[in-house]
Amino acid sequence: xxxxxxxxxxxxxxxxxxxxxxxxxxxxxxxxxxxxxxxxxxxxxxxxxxxxxxxxxxxxxxxxxxxxxxxxxxxxxxxxxxxxxxxxxxxxxxxxxxxxxxxxxxxxxxxxxxxxxxxxxxxxxxxxxxxxxxxxxxxxxxxxxxxxxxxxxxxxxxxxxxxxxxxxxxxxxxxxxxxxxxxxxxxxxxxxxxxxxxxxxxxxxxxxxxxxxxxxxxxxxxxxxxxxxxxxxxxxxxxxxxxxxxxxxxxxxxxxxxxxxxxxxxxxxxxxxxxxxxxxxxxxxxxxxxxxxxxxxxxxxxxxxxxxxxxxxxxxxxxx
Amino acid sequence: xxxxxxxxxxxxxxxxxxxxxxxxxxxxxxxxxxxxxxxxxxxxxxxxxxxxxxxxxxxxxxxxxxxxxxxxxxxxxxxxxxxxxxxxxxxxxxxxxxxxxxxxxxxxxxxxxxxxxxxxxxxxxxxxxxxxxxxxxxxxxxxxxxxxxxxxxxxxxxxxxxxxxxxxxxxxxxxxxxxxxxxxxxxxxxxxxxxxxxxxxxxxxxxxxxxxxxxxxxxxxxxxxxxxxxxxxxxxxxxxxxxxxxxxxxxxxxxxxxxxxxxxxxxxxxxxxxxxxxxxxxxxxxxxxxxxxxxxxxxxxxxxxx
Numbered sequence: 001x002x003x004x005x006x007x008x009x010x011x012x013x014x015x016x017x018x019x020x021x022x023x024x025x026x027x028x029x030x031x032x033x034x035x036x037x038x039x040x041x042x043x044x045x046x047x048x049x050x051x052x053x054x055x056x057x058x059x060x061x062x063x064x065x066x067x068x069x070x071x072x073x074x075x076x077x078x079x080x081x082x083x084x085x086x087x088x089x090x091x092x093x094x095x096x097x098x099x100x101x102x103x104x105x106x107x108x109x110x111x112x113x114x115x116x117x118x119x120x121x122x123x124x125x126x127x128x129x130x131x132x133x134x135x136x137x138x139x140x141x142x143x144x145x146x147x148x149x150x151x152x153x154x155x156x157x158x159x160x161x162x163x164x165x166x167x168x169x170x171x172x173x174x175x176x177x178x179x180x181x182x183x184x185x186x187x188x189x190x191x192x193x194x195x196x197x198x199x200x201x202x203x204x205x206x207x208x209x210x211x212x213x214x215x216x217x218x219x220x221x222x223x224x225x226x227x228x229x230x231x232x233x234x235x236x237x238x239x240x241x242x243x244x245x246x247x248x249x250x251x252x253x254x255x256x257x258x259x260x261x262x263x264x265x266x267x268x269x270x271x272x273x274x275x276x277x278x279x280x281x282x283x284x285x286x287x288x289x290x291x292x293x294x295x296x297x298x299x300x301x302x303x304x305x306x307x308x309x310x311x312x313x314x315x316x317x318x319x320x
Numbered sequence: 321x322x323x324x325x326x327x328x329x330x331x332x333x334x335x336x337x338x339x340x341x342x343x344x345x346x347x348x349x350x351x352x353x354x355x356x357x358x359x360x361x362x363x364x365x366x367x368x369x370x371x372x373x374x375x376x377x378x379x380x381x382x383x384x385x386x387x388x389x390x391x392x393x394x395x396x397x398x399x400x401x402x403x404x405x406x407x408x409x410x411x412x413x414x415x416x417x418x419x420x421x422x423x424x425x426x427x428x429x430x431x432x433x434x435x436x437x438x439x440x441x442x443x444x445x446x447x448x449x450x451x452x453x454x455x456x457x458x459x460x461x462x463x464x465x466x467x468x469x470x471x472x473x474x475x476x477x478x479x480x481x482x483x484x485x486x487x488x489x490x491x492x493x494x495x496x497x498x499x500x501x502x503x504x505x506x507x508x509x510x511x512x513x514x515x516x517x518x519x520x521x522x523x524x525x526x527x528x529x530x531x532x533x534x535x536x537x538x539x540x541x542x543x544x545x546x547x548x549x550x551x552x553x554x555x556x557x558x559x560x561x562x563x564x565x566x567x568x569x570x571x572x573x574x575x576x577x578x579x580x581x582x583x584x585x586x587x588x589x590x591x592x593x594x595x596x597x598x599x600x601x602x603x604x605x606x607x608x609x610x611x612x613x614x615x616x617x618x619x620x621x622x623x624x625x626x
Contacts, residue, residue, distance in 0.1 A: 006422020007389060013419040139403040143464070146368050146397045147420040148389050317331075318370040320399035 010149045011157050018161035022127050027165050030123045034169055037119065041112040042176050046184055048107075049098045070284060071254045073106040101185055101193050105200065108177060109283045110251060116173040117208050117276050118244045120166050121215040125236040128162035128219030132313065133232035142320040151314045159220040159306065166212050174205055200283060203291050207279040210298040214275050215240060217302040221309035224316065246274035250281075275301075321346040321472060321501040322367065327376035329362050329525075336362040337373070338525035344503055344518070346471075349494065351512035351533075352505040353616060354522035360505040361400060363522070364476045367503070368397045380472055396465030400477040402457050406450035410441055413449060414463050421468040428467075435463040439493065455486035462493065473502045479511045491515060513612040521619060529619055536615050545589050547596045548577040548604040561599050568592060577604070 067073070077099060084097045132155070135141040144154050181197050219236040226232035250271035256264050271277050278294040322344035329337040337359045344350040352360050365371035366378060369388045378385040381394050404413055414435065418428035436445050439459050444452070449460065458478065465473055478494070479487050494502060494515055506512050512519060513533065520530035529536070537543060549558050559578045562571040567588040571580040578596075582588035593605045 006393075008422075009424065010420045010422045013416075017416060017420075138405075140405055142368070142370055142397070142399060143404070143417060144420060145370055146392060146395070147417065147468075148392050148422050149420060150389050315372070317365070317372065320365075320370065320397075320401070320403060 006148050007150065007153065010147055011153045014144060014149060014154060014157040015161050015164075018131060018158045019164050022130075022161060022165045026127055026130060027123065030119070030126070031169065034116075034119045034123070035172065038112060038116050038173065038176060041115050042108075042180050045104060045107045045112060046180050048104065048184075050101045050104045050184060051098050067102060067106075069254050070106060070110045070251050070280070073103055074110070077103050077107070104185060105193070105196065106284070108180065109200070109280060112177065112180075113173070113204055113208075113283060114247065114251075114276065114280060116169075116176075117211055117279055118240065118247075120169045120173065120208055120212050121243070121276070122237065122240040123169060124162060124166045124212045124216035125219035125222075125240050126233050127165050128159055128216045129222045129226075129232040129236035130229050131158035131162055131220065132223040133226045134229040136226075136319075137228045139320055141318050145318045152310045155220065155224070155310050155313050156306075158223075159216060159309075162219065163213060163216045166216070170205065170208050170212065173208060174201065177201060177204060196286060199286055199288075203282050203286065206291060206295055207282050207298075210295045210302075211275045211279055214298045214302040214305070215243075217305040217309065221305050221312070224309050224313045243274040243276050246271045247276040247280060250274070250277045322350075322380050322503060324363070324367070324378045325376060327363070327366060327378065328374045329359070329366065329371065330374055335525055337366075337376075339527075340376075340522060340525055341527045341530070342503075342520050343530060344501060346501050347499055348518055349502040349504060349516045351516035351519040351612075352503060352522065353507060353509060353512050353519060353612075354528075356507065357524075358522040359525040360507070360522055361476055362525075364397070364474050364503070364505050367474055368392075368395060370397075393468075394470050395472045395474055396468065396470045398458070398461045398465045398473070398475045398478055400480060401454075402461030404449045404457060404460060407448065409446050409448055410452070410456075410460050410463075411436070411445040413460060414445075414467055417464045418467045423468060431467050431469065435466050438466070439463050440489070454481040455483060458482060458486075458490070462490070471499070471501060473497065473500055475502065475504045477506050477508075478504060479506060479508055487511075509611070509613040509616055519612070521616060533612060533615075536612075536619075543589070544579050544581040544608050545592055546574075546577050546579050546604070546606045546608055547593065547602055549596075550601040550603050552576055554600040558596060558600055562592060562596060565592065565595060579608075 080099050080103070081097055132141065135144070145151065149157075178201060181201075185193055185197065215236075218239055219232075222232050222236050222239075226235065249267065253264075253268060253271065256267045275298050278298065282290045282294050322342060324340065324342040327337045327340045327342075328335075340359055340363060342352070342363060352363060354360050362371060366373050366385070367380065369385065369391055373385075380391050383390045383394065385391060405416075408416065411432065414432050415428060418432055419425070423431060436442055439462060441456075441459055441463060444456060449457065452460065458481070462475075462478070465475075475494070478490060482490060491511070491514060494504070502515075504512060504515055516533060518530070518532045519536065521528040547558065547562075549555060555573050555576065555578060559571045559573050559580075562568050562578060562580045567582050569581045571578055573579075580592055582592055589607050593602075596602055596605065
């Protein structure tokens with residue numbers, strides 16, 4: 001019993017120690033950049049005027065409708081922007097643009113939330129990648145491995161600490177999106193959008209938490225495989241960049257529809273490899289079944305990566 | 321207390337341990353000696369559960385190596401070159417280690433204060449470790465090993481890189497560890513000779529011999545007596561005369577004296593001195609132990625020598 005208690009105390013203290021290190025050494029710059037970029041993206045969206053009305057586009061854009069795909073929504077937005085600002089701009093007046101609220105939601109998803117999830121994942125992966133590789137590089141891992149803590153406990157404590165560093169960032173995302181909604185979409189005439197917004201917020205938090213767990217688990221695995229901190233962090237960054245690139249490809253997917261069936265489905269499958277694509281699909285589709293399915297996939301993948309990382313770590317010799 | 325039998329360990333194609341064994345009795349200070357690359361550090365790392373053996377049975381205090389956490393409750397480790405968190409102070413590092421070892425806040429504080437006092441670290445406890453010399457870092461490492469008060473200490477070359485004053489302090493600290501079982505790996509044989517009562521000699525990953533140091537002396541040719549005759553011209557004759565004694569295993573001339581190795585220090589030395597005094601007038605007679613280095617060289621002859 002006392003052995004178990006001492007292991008539990010050791011585990012909790014190790015989590016605290018690692019969290020303190022990551023917060024003081026590796027996290028500050030990421031938060032400043034996040035607040036700047038995420039804030040700018042929200043500000044960009046907030047300066048539009050929104051209406052509860054939809055917009056007739058069939059005359060010029062044919063059958064394109066809002067909500068078909070993010071890229072189509074963007075095309076409609078550009079069309080609306082051009083149409084509504086042309087006259088005032090040519091008349092020498094400041095252009096005023098009013099766009100449907102549904103398009104505003106799309107903008108929040110594919111600009112602000114996409115950026116936010118990418119940056120939170122990047123922070124989780126980066127911090128996790130530095131945990132064990134840093135100790136290996138400085139040959140201080142024995143300081144943990146020679147205590148009563150087991151290797152899985154050391155691994156999980158460091159992973160947990162890396163994950164905890166991302167939670168305030170997720171909270172900032174939540175507050176930012178909540179703020180923009182209440183400030184710009186919260187008027188009484190948009191009451192029909194309330195449920196859309198509520199589920200968007202809920203889905204965003206759940207999917208961001210799951211994606212961050214997945215990338216943090218990936219970062220921890222990378223950390224056990226590498227001997228140097230910088231190479232581990234660099235590899236974890238490559239994974240998050242690849243995920244962001246695949247999701248960008250997913251946003252552009254309608255373009256590839258013209259390439260034909262096989263090529264299109266190959267590209268579509270590739271884009272689905274990115275957890276961030278799954279997030280945007282859930283947010284864009286706004287369906288609870290998709291949320292459960294894709295969150296489940298991400299958590300299962302995170303569990304597999306964590307178990308794999310623990311096995312690798314247990315089998316490794318620790319030098320001092 | 322420590323039992324290791326048939327230990328094999330490979331690092332890739334390099335065989336670090338090849339059927340090594342080690343047995344350390346409870347409450348003793350045991351030396352682990354051998355040339356560079358003989359497997360001393362690997363043995364310590366295996367006992368510390370930092371490195372997994374490919375084969376072999378290891379237990380500490382009856383607990384098998386597989387029960388890693390239970391083993392680590394019983395040990396404290398001092399690495400050859402202790403790497404510490406340079407951004408912490410000595411006090412923070414020792415306190416962190418105590419807490420990581422599962423000690424509660426109050427108990428950890430008491431133990432940290434006790435080891436800081438015992439190892440004379442009070443003056444520097446609030447300085448960053450990055451400013452410490454090798455000797456100071458070793459002291460902090462020893463404090464880490466001792467802070468949870470484990471019954472077994474594993475010291476990997478504890479004296480390397482220390483100046484004579486710190487060596488003396490370290491030696492006194494180790495000798496003052498009452499009731500602890502201490503395994504000291506070192507290739508400075510004088511250090512081991514000073515500290516240990518028993519020893520295991522490793523060579524090329526194998527255990528060459530493990531025994532009590534006094535017993536090894538007896539086996540090797542062990543105790544000798546130096547006799548200085550008043551007349552230097554008598555040195556060769558005295559050596560020849562002593563060589564004929566059945567109790568003398570060898571009698572060699574060294575500068576102005578004869579060094580006679582005997583079989584039993586208590587019984588034979590007075591008899592050898594008496595015989596020498598009968599043969600010629602002597603001005604000095606002094607018993608001397610054969611050094612561990614000589615024992616090591618004799619036992620490992622043909623191998624790589626430290």
